[in-house]
Amino acid sequence: MAISMQLLVLLLTFLVAATAVSYNHYRLPTSLRPQKYNLRVLTQLEDPANLRFEGDVTILIEALEDTKNITLHAKNLTIDESLIKLREINGDRQICIASTEVNTVHDFYIMHTCQELLAGSTFELTLPFNSELNRQLEGYYRSSYQDANETRWLSITQFEPASARLAFPCFDEPNFKAPFVVTLGYHKKYIGLSNMPVKETKTHESIADYVWCEFEESVPMSTYLVAYSVNDFSHKPSTLPNSTLFRTWARPNAIQQCDYAAEFGPQVLNYYEELFGIKFPLPKIDQIAIPDFSAGAMENWGLVTYREIALLHSDAHSSLVDKQRVASVIAHELAHQWFGNLVTMKWWTDLWLNEGFATYVASLGVEKINPEWRYLEKESLNNLLTIFRKDALESSHPISRPIQEVAEISESFDSISYQKGSTVLRMMHMFLGEDSFRSGLQSYLQEYSYNNADQDNLWESLTEAAHKYRALPKSYDIKSIMDSWTLQTGYPVINVTRNYKANSAKLSQERYFLNTQISRAHRNNCWWVPLSYTSQSESDFQNTAPKAWLECGKAGETLPKTIENMPNENEWVIFNTQVTSLYKVNYDEQNWKLLIETLTNGEFERIHVINRAQLINDALYLAWTGEQDYEIAMRLIEYLQREREYLPWKSAFENLKRVGRIVRQTPDFEFFKRYMRKLITPIYLHLGGLNDTFASIEQQDDILLKTLVANWACQYQVEDCVPHAQEYFREWRESPNPDETNPVPINLRNTVYCTSVRNGNEDDWQFLWTRYKKSNVAAEKRSILTSLGCSREVWLLQRFLELAYDPTDAIRKQDSMWAFQAVASNEIGFHLAKNYFMANVDSLYKFYHPITKDMSRLLPPLSEQIISQSDFDNFKAFIKENRKSLKGLDQALQQTLETILTNVQWKERNYHQLTRSIQLLL
Ligand code: BES
Ligand code: ZN
Numbered sequence: 001m002a003i004s005m006q007l008l009v010l011l012l013t014f015l016v017a018a019t020a021v022s023y024n025h026y027r028l029p030t031s032l033r034p035q036k037y038n039l040r041v042l043t044q045l046e047d048p049a050n051l052r053f054e055g056d057v058t059i060l061i062e063a064l065e066d067t068k069n070i071t072l073h074a075k076n077l078t079i080d081e082s083l084i085k086l087r088e089i090n091g092d093r094q095i096c097i098a099s100t101e102v103n104t105v106h107d108f109y110i111m112h113t114c115q116e117l118l119a120g121s122t123f124e125l126t127l128p129f130n131s132e133l134n135r136q137l138e139g140y141y142r143s144s145y146q147d148a149n150e151t152r153w154l155s156i157t158q159f160e161p162a163s164a165r166l167a168f169p170c171f172d173e174p175n176f177k178a179p180f181v182v183t184l185g186y187h188k189k190y191i192g193l194s195n196m197p198v199k200e201t202k203t204h205e206s207i208a209d210y211v212w213c214e215f216e217e218s219v220p221m222s223t224y225l226v227a228y229s230v231n232d233f234s235h236k237p238s239t240l241p242n243s244t245l246f247r248t249w250a251r252p253n254a255i256q257q258c259d260y261a262a263e264f265g266p267q268v269l270n271y272y273e274e275l276f277g278i279k280f281p282l283p284k285i286d287q288i289a290i291p292d293f294s295a296g297a298m299e300n301w302g303l304v305t306y307r308e309i310a311l312l313h314s315d316a317h318s319s320l321v322d323k324q325r326v327a328s329v330i331a332h333e334l335a336h337q338w339f340g341n342l343v344t345m346k347w348w349t350d351l352w353l354n355e356g357f358a359t360y361v362a363s364l365g366v367e368k369i370n371p372e373w374r375y376l377e378k379e380s381l382n383n384l385l386t387i388f389r390k391d392a393l394e395s396s397h398p399i400s401r402p403i404q405e406v407a408e409i410s411e412s413f414d415s416i417s418y419q420k421g422s423t424v425l426r427m428m429h430m431f432l433g434e435d436s437f438r439s440g441l442q443s444y445l446q447e448y449s450y451n452n453a454d455q456d457n458l459w460e461s462l463t464e465a466a467h468k469y470r471a472l473p474k475s476y477d478i479k480s481i482m483d484s485w486t487l488q489t490g491y492p493v494i495n496v497t498r499n500y501k502a503n504s505a506k507l508s509q510e511r512y513f514l515n516t517q518i519s520r521a522h523r524n525n526c527w528w529v530p531l532s533y534t535s536q537s538e539s540d541f542q543n544t545a546p547k548a549w550l551e552c553g554k555a556g557e558t559l560p561k562t563i564e565n566m567p568n569e570n571e572w573v574i575f576n577t578q579v580t581s582l583y584k585v586n587y588d589e590q591n592w593k594l595l596i597e598t599l600t601n602g603e604f605e606r607i608h609v610i611n612r613a614q615l616i617n618d619a620l621y622l623a624w625t626g627e628q629d630y631e632i633a634m635r636l637i638e639y640l641q642r643e644r645e646y647l648p649w650k651s652a653f654e655n656l657k658r659v660g661r662i663v664r665q666t667p668d669f670e671f672f673k674r675y676m677r678k679l680i681t682p683i684y685l686h687l688g689g690l691n692d693t694f695a696s697i698e699q700q701d702d703i704l705l706k707t708l709v710a711n712w713a714c715q716y717q718v719e720d721c722v723p724h725a726q727e728y729f730r731e732w733r734e735s736p737n738p739d740e741t742n743p744v745p746i747n748l749r750n751t752v753y754c755t756s757v758r759n760g761n762e763d764d765w766q767f768l769w770t771r772y773k774k775s776n777v778a779a780e781k782r783s784i785l786t787s788l789g790c791s792r793e794v795w796l797l798q799r800f801l802e803l804a805y806d807p808t809d810a811i812r813k814q815d816s817m818w819a820f821q822a823v824a825s826n827e828i829g830f831h832l833a834k835n836y837f838m839a840n841v842d843s844l845y846k847f848y849h850p851i852t853k854d855m856s857r858l859l860p861p862l863s864e865q866i867i868s869q870s871d872f873d874n875f876k877a878f879i880k881e882n883r884k885s886l887k888g889l890d891q892a893l894q895q896t897l898e899t900i901l902t903n904v905q906w907k908e909r910n911y912h913q914l915t916r917s918i919q920l921l922l
Helices: 002-018 250-277 320-336 348-369 375-390 406-412 415-434 436-446 457-466 478-484 588-599 609-624 629-640 648-663 671-688 700-715 721-733 746-758 762-774 778-788 794-804 813-826 827-841 839-848 854-857 859-863 869-881 890-921
Strands: 031-045 052-063 067-073 085-088 098-101 108-117 120-132 137-149 150-158 180-187 191-194 199-201 210-215 228-231 232-238 245-250 284-290 301-305 344-347 451-453 492-499 504-511 529-531 533-535 548-550 561-563 571-573 584-587
Touching: 031 067, 031 778, 052 067, 085 108, 085 504, 098 533, 120 375, 120 548, 120 813, 150 284, 150 301, 150 504, 180 228, 180 609, 210 813, 228 284, 228 301, 232 250, 250 284, 250 320, 250 348, 250 436, 250 629, 284 320, 301 320, 301 827, 320 348, 320 375, 348 375, 348 406, 348 457, 348 700, 348 827, 375 415, 375 571, 406 778, 415 436, 415 478, 451 492, 451 529, 457 478, 492 571, 492 588, 529 778, 548 561, 548 839, 561 584, 571 584, 584 588, 584 609, 588 629, 609 629, 609 648, 609 890, 629 648, 629 671, 648 671, 648 700, 648 827, 648 890, 671 700, 700 721, 700 746, 746 762, 762 778, 778 813, 794 827, 813 827, 813 854, 813 859, 827 859, 839 854, 859 890, 869 890
Parallel strands: 031 180, 245 284, 284 301, 344 451, 492 584
Antiparallel strands: 031 052, 052 120, 067 108, 085 120, 098 108, 137 150, 150 228, 180 210, 191 228, 199 210, 232 245, 492 504, 504 561, 529 548, 533 571
């Protein structure tokens, strides 16, 4: 029966492809609405050759309009049509199914009913289904781990954005919310987890040693948030008093790594309850580390899933960066429990309401729990740096974008939804102030609880609060301001031209592009820009409230603005205090000179640390695109020799990395190298070189600074960096039990491993590879994997690339991209990786399918190093010839091409100018 069903499905698929389908719109019809799901799934994990699930779903459906069909989602499921049952609740009537149809374009399963289903009536539909537990890391899939040389299997779901349909037939769109009653069947040696707590467990009526575990009915929720798992994991209960029952799960041999997550999770959950003024609505929350997981983590309501690296922490193996990452991922997923789960976007167009909010709120959460990390500031700058880059591409897109197919939804989980979303929320937070922002959010969450919203709903709530708290003039509304940020691509550069005689400044805006060939006419978008600023004598960077606004006209045209009361001619001004808004600033030459003077004469601390990072970033970008001279930019960053704070260094390194990747392929690299050494040496020495000074570091962010500087110092062979790193490595190699004792300071391990592989031999590589295979800690494994790509031996790199895509070997599919990226970022490996990608694009596509997002991550390290016109032409032709194996990567490919183009432009225009200004400074 099952076989003939599959044949039938196949046949139908052909028919659908060949003939016109009866319903081919990308959204489900609105005639029906699910009211409740009863889902039963039996999972078989005992036979590794046959890992399967089967079950049935009963959906209570309300008809809102008359209809003769039931259309819902199902994909890769075997459904025995003869067992489908449909019953009208009133009158208890069976209704037969006349025929079924499959639409493979939109994953619809369509049942044509024998009678019309009338508006106002309610129906009960039962569908049986079964399938294999797949290996694709989405839908209902398998994962495994090794325990004493034995493979242990588990099952887990990943449904967002559109994979619930792979696990059971359902109305798989975020606006169809309904309560779920989940029941799991499995062998009694396992445990079952789902969104809700267990209601009762019974023995299975026919299968020996099997049980049925029924969970409580959930609150109304979207299908993409449903989750369940069958596994043999251990858990650690949290102990924070007066909080929701909270458990952290992992494979038994990693349970000691759950302590930190178990402690941090409930703390941040409590903070959110207070911040949002709404209690977490479920009776429990579980967080679980899954050995094979495609995303970083997933916010399933009450059962949050993570990659191991994003949840597990080991004091002996994880660096501070790793620990902060765990905190921020937990904070992000728990923020979703409100933004996303309780209030969900109406359609994927507004995905940023989920991801932007979770990203921003997470940074508030981490800051609250660990203020000593200064995480908020760091995260804000990181987001800004990312967006200043990505959104300067013509091929970028608005935060809010139309979505018609699943591939487009997946592409939307990008830095625009996350980092730009978060950045514009921070901007709003800052211009509205604490009270009105909080109150606006609270009423938004209240009003749309258990429901769906779009960005206009958010604007309304915030406008109301803003006016109530007098945070915004009555003539302004949030929608006009914020639509300019969420519906338009890009961000502006504001040109500030001071009139030193009249003590005024003229401001104008235009879109900032990396591609310098884009004409003026294409740049004249308009953004509503809150203007905060301070002067040299005032130096008040605490006040981030706007002193004025750059407004837009009725037709969206830009309106120039003049600001009076500027300081006198020997004082600078700085716009965008604490960089609360997303814009670059270009000043006139005199103002730049005044700024350089203050930075270089030792008074740089008069300028707020995040504004120092801003000045570095703006000056280097504007030089990159030819709107400033490299001479000015390079003179400005000279002051870094005295800078001792993390943010300005982060900003400088991000920019110099980009330049370095090009210059290192040219004869003038010699000068750049010398220059970098000169810049880095003072801070390297100040932080004690590679000496293990960590115990005496008081400021936590000095740990991160040291990690960052060490990495650059060894890359540019500053002082004793390389030999010192090798010394650590040698000690480790000589240790009798290297898997137990590792003398390398945890926060320097990336640098020490990479430097030692880079300057080492085959044995060093092999030693590290053995450690990789033996390590039980995800963070350590990642840092080793990344370092294995640092070798300069072509054959080692080539072998490593092939290992990454060898399914029988030690690298999990989810981690393969890290290996590829590591090789591709290495100047020798780059050529190998590029060739590998181009020669194996078909098999790479198959390897990553259907998660094309992971494949798209292979591209940036390549595009960042391609710098010649002929390589650009080649790559373009390659894309054209391989459309089929690059399906779903459209956005990434456009960004790749544009990035290469801007490299070519830069090399033609700026490379000599840069070398000249460097030589002046050596
Ligand atoms: N909702 C996402 C998970 C997700 C990502 C589902 C992509 C489907 C496609 C989750 O909340 C998330 O954003 N995860 C991030 C990590 C987070 C801490 C930034 C991720 O997976 O990268
Ligand atoms: Zn998220």
